[in-house]
Amino acid sequence: MKPWKLLTILLIASFLTACATGQRRVSEPTASLQQLSVGADGNWSLDLRLQNYSSIPMRFESIRFALSVGGEAVGTLEAATTLTIGPESADILNLRLAPSAEGRLHAADALASGRSLNYRIDGTIRAAPDDRGSARDYTVRRDSTLSPVPGLPGVMR
Template sequence: MKPWKLLTILLMAAVLTACATGPRRVSEPAASIQQLSVGADGAWALELRLQNYSSIPMRFESVRLELSVGGESAGVLEIAPALTVGPESADIVEVALQPSAQGRLQAADALAAGRRLTYRIEGTLRAAPDDRGSARDYKVRHESALSPVPGLPGVMR
């Protein structure tokens, strides 16, 4: 192989390696409710989506969110998932909740009427870059709505 071809190949490899190791970006994570299932006993099983917008994996250590549905306080979602979410990815954690009477009534009314249920979560996510130990609290506030799932009684997405 001619020396200039070998030099060109090595130079291209160096450029590609430099491009692969871009700047590390740590962004605020987010949370939302992906699914709410109402049990026969009135308890709720929630699928909470934890979103990592960072360019590196983030370790979610704790979650504390106040949940309101239909404008009424429903309870507090509090878990310690010890979950690592890859860069610019999301994962789901399950959270059990005994909702307040007002929250239970709002969900039952929405399910019976086949209408959407608005919700708001507000609180903190404690997370850290996976390769470092320093966790910090991130403020979270998210508003959205869940709709009944046809064919799945008691389930809203």
């Protein structure tokens, strides 16, 4: 066999081996509010979007966030979970919250006037690679806005 053919075969084989094994990348997960629904009793149902940016599945064990809207602290979002999210994917965690009086006023005002509602979540996500090891805490701080959804009273996205 000619040396250049042997070299070509070896290069192709090593390339295919490298592609097959792939790199395991563990990236910090993040979270955001996807939806806030105000109930008739004034309590909120929140859809928290958990995003896994890792190249492997991640096991989410718990979340704890201080939530503020319009610059006012409204409550704490806290939950234990057994949610596993695939590589570079997201899933939704539904949470209930009895917000502070100030939070209720801010949400009611935004809904009544059709304006956006600024929010901040600040806290931790406890997660681990699904196939190994113990979990660790990832710090998350997110500032964003939710806007009223036309045709869905009491709902902001």
